[in-house]
Amino acid sequence: MRNGSASASALVFDEDDGEELTETLVDASGTTHEVVYRFHGPREYVAHPLDDTHQSLVVSAPVKIDGKAVDASTAPIVLANAVGAYMPSTVETAVGVGQNQLQLPGIGPAPGRRGDTGPVNGLVNLAKLALVAGYVVVEPGARGRSLVDASGNRYGTAPAAIVDLKAAVRYIRFNADRIPGNTEWIVSTGTSAGGALSALLGASGDSSLYDDHLDKIGAADASDAIFATAAWCPITDLEHADAAYEWNWGDNVTQPGGTPVDPTVSADLKSQFTEYQAGLQLDGLDGFGPLTADNYAQYLLETYLQPSATKHLKALSDADRAVYLAKNTFISWDDGRATFAWDDYLSHVGARKKPAPAFDAFDASTPENDEFGTATTGARHFTAYSATRSTAASPATSIDGDIPTLLRLMNPMHFISEKNPHRSRHWWIRLGANDTDTSLTVSANLAAAVHNIGDDVDHAYYWDQGHATNIDPNDFIAWIGEITG
Ligand code: DHB
Numbered sequence: 377m378r379n380g381s382a383s384a385s386a387l388v389f390d391e392d393d394g395e396e397l398t399e400t401l402v403d404a405s406g407t408t409h410e411v412v413y414r415f416h417g418p419r420e421y422v423a424h425p426l427d428d429t430h431q432s433l434v435v436s437a438p439v440k441i442d443g444k445a446v447d448a449s450t451a452p453i454v455l456a457n458a459v460g461a462y463m464p465s466t467v468e469t470a471v472g473v474g475q476n477q478l479q480l481p482g483i484g485p486a487p488g489r490r491g492d493t494g495p496v497n498g499l500v501n502l503a504k505l506a507l508v509a510g511y512v513v514v515e516p517g518a519r520g521r522s523l524v525d526a527s528g529n530r531y532g533t534a535p536a537a538i539v540d541l542k543a544a545v546r547y548i549r550f551n552a553d554r555i556p557g558n559t560e561w562i563v564s565t566g567t568s569a570g571g572a573l574s575a576l577l578g579a580s581g582d583s584s585l586y587d588d589h590l591d592k593i594g595a596a597d598a599s600d601a602i603f604a605t606a607a608w609c610p611i612t613d614l615e616h617a618d619a620a621y622e623w624n625w626g627d628n629v630t631q632p633g634g635t636p637v638d639p640t641v642s643a644d645l646k647s648q649f650t651e652y653q654a655g656l657q658l659d660g661l662d663g664f665g666p667l668t669a670d671n672y673a674q675y676l677l678e679t680y681l682q683p684s685a686t687k688h689l690k691a692l693s694d695a696d697r698a699v700y701l702a703k704n705t706f707i708s709w710d711d712g713r714a715t716f717a718w719d720d721y722l723s724h725v726g727a728r729k730k731p732a733p734a735f736d737a738f739d740a741s742t743p744e745n746d747e748f749g750t751a752t753t754g755a756r757h758f759t760a761y762s763a764t765r766s767t768a769a770s771p772a773t774s775i776d777g778d779i780p781t782l783l784r785l786m787n788p789m790h791f792i793s794e795k796n797p798h799r800s801r802h803w804w805i806r807l808g809a810n811d812t813d814t815s816l817t818v819s820a821n822l823a824a825a826v827h828n829i830g831d832d833v834d835h836a837y838y839w840d841q842g843h844a845t846n847i848d849p850n851d852f853i854a855w856i857g858e859i860t861g
Contacts (some may be wrong), residue, residue: 386423387596389435389551393417396439397472401508404500404850409508412440414556418467421516421547422540423594426531427523429468431593433516433544436473436507437556446510452860453548453557454506455514455602457541459570460844462747464520464532474503476515479522500849502565509853512557516544518573521747529751535589535785537569541577542586543595550596561860562602564800567844568813569743571607572788575822578605578800579788586785604802604859608846610822611814614744615759615783618733619648620815623669625728627719637732644761645733653817656793658824661835667824673718676816680837681721684809685714688839729812729843736762748782758783792825799826802859803833804852808841832859 394416401411416435425431438446458465458476465478503513518540523532545562552559566574580586581601590600613620622645629636650669658667660675667675685707689697701709706720716724731737735744736759745755756772757763758779763772784790791799803826807819816837823835834855838847846852 384423384550384596386594387421387547387550389416389419389547389554391416391554393419394435399472401504403508404505404853409442410440411438411508413438413473413507415472418470418517421544421595423596424592426525426593427519429466430464430517430519430523430532431540431543432467433514433547434467434470434473434476435555436503436513436515438507438510438512441508441510448510448512448556450558451510451512451556452561452563452603452856453512453514453555453559454502454856455516455541455545455548455562455564456503456506457516457518457564457566457570457573459518459520459537459566459573460568461743462521462534462537462569463743464518464523465570466517467515468517470515473507473513474501474515476503476517479520500846502846502849502852505849505853506856509856511563511856512555514544514548514555516541518544521743521749530749531751533749533751534747534782535586537573538576538580538785539586539589539593539595541573542580542600543590543593545577545600545602546590546596546598549598549600558860560603563604563606563802563856564602565606565608566610567608567846568611571610572612574605575607575610575612575788575803575805576786576791578602578607578803579791579796579826581796581800582798583791583796599798601798602800604804604856605800606804606806606852607819607822608806609808609811609813609843610805610819612822613787613789613818614735615787616649616652617735617744617814617818618759618761619645619652620817621728621730621734622646622732623649623653623672624815624817625722625730625812626732627722628726628728630727631731632727632729637728641732641765648761649817653821656789656821656825658821659828660824661827661833667821672817672820676820677716677718677721680816680820680835681809681839682714682716684837684839685716686712689714725810725812727812733759733762734814738762738765738767740766740768747786748779750776750778788822789825792822792829795829799831801831803831803835804855805833805835806846806848807835807837808843808845809837809839810841811843811845813843
């Protein structure tokens with residue numbers, strides 16, 4: 377055992393500490409149900425928490441749905457993180473399912489972000505949807521980049537959030553006989569930064585690279601591999617995201633505020649993408665062949681964007697479709713299929729959301745710069761390109777020596793290219809087709825990478841939807857049933 381017996385016993389899940397709650401919940405297809413469930417309030421998932429506000433989880437298990445007894449003892453376990461923007465999340469105040477709270481700067485606790493909490497933003501509450509579907513739900517809090525201890529040290533920057541999510545998985549497995557549900561069927565969910573962490577959790581299962589970090593916080597001595605991974609708009613592959621962004625959105629030179637991006641910077645980064653994409657040596661889905669910067673637009677059109685528009689248009693009434701097509705003349709509609717050109721699609725999406733570089737800003741002002749800060753420093757650069765062009769307060773000229781290790785710990789692509797044998801084998805990936813928070817290639821590369829090594833992947837784009845949207849939760853809930861059936 378990695379933990380001494382005293383600390384290991386601190387990790388025993390007390391099944392008796394819980395209460396039966398009744399809630400009226402709406403399922404993923406919109407039908408209302410009365411759900412009786414057992415709720416186990418906040419408990420620490422590590423023996424030496426740095427912070428029990430964030431390193432705690434809650435468990436909800438269905439007992440009766442519409443008066444019918446449910447046996448959740450072998451049900452899949454949905455691990456729904458609420459992380460957004462690499463900020464902390466907490467279940468400290470949760471008194472029922474689906475109350476995991478993201479903590480946003482300047483706003484404080486914000487229920488309703490990341491698809492895992494309340495109705496704010498119109499996002500679906502995956503924790504509640506999973507419970508009403510008869511699944512066990514575990515909601516973990518996790519440290520995030522804004523946390524500072526009493527001595528002024530930052531303790532939530534990379535890799536804290538992924539270490540915490542791994543510790544939560546280890547806790548669930550350590551308590552396999554005490555926590556309801558089948559610990560071989562852990563399905564992780566998350567959106568945006570939370571989607572990135574979900575993908576990383578799935579890709580990096582049981583990697584020894586995190587052992588020291590996990591030991592330090594007293595994580596249980598158990599596997600942190602998970603069965604399936606769901607990620608909505610994952611903001612991941614951060615060290616290549618600036619290049620990918622310029623490849624995707626770089627022709628749109630207007631950045632927020634109306635000022636144009638520096639064309640030299642955009643072109644430099646775009647050319648980095650050509651090299652990066654070639655180096656990945658990925659084949660596209662559906663027999664597309666090697667993916668390159670030159671054919672990627674065609675790949676996205678054929679594999680994702682046109683099918684996504686087709687699905688959207690097919691679901692409309694004839695009259696509504698005619699109105700839509702009259703407004704969007706760039707779309708050809710023949711034989712029930714939508715086709716269009718890449719440049720027209722880009723114009724349809726409109727202005728880019730981020731400046732250039734999008735992630736490693738020259739003034740180190742992005743959430744990602746902050747995420748790569750240390751205990752005692754503020755935001756840092758994590759790409760050589762931006763470090764050498766830094767305009768930050770105390771400009772760096774190169775990235776710090778520990779940055780490559782942090783990038784390794786934060787990027788699922790590395791674990792996938794190594795074919796980590798303990799990765800999850802089932803992947804659900806979704807992205808709004810209008811989401812310009814990152815390049816469309818980020819999730820498409822993730823999907824291609826896992827597909828190329830034999831995993832089961834279901835990736836689709838939501839037509840005309842923006843960042844952090846989820847318009848097919850019903851299909852996701854059904855997918856969990858299929859992969860565990
Ligand atoms: C999120 C969005 C971003 O644009 C980003 O760079 C990081 C995180 C988010 O919504 O979680």
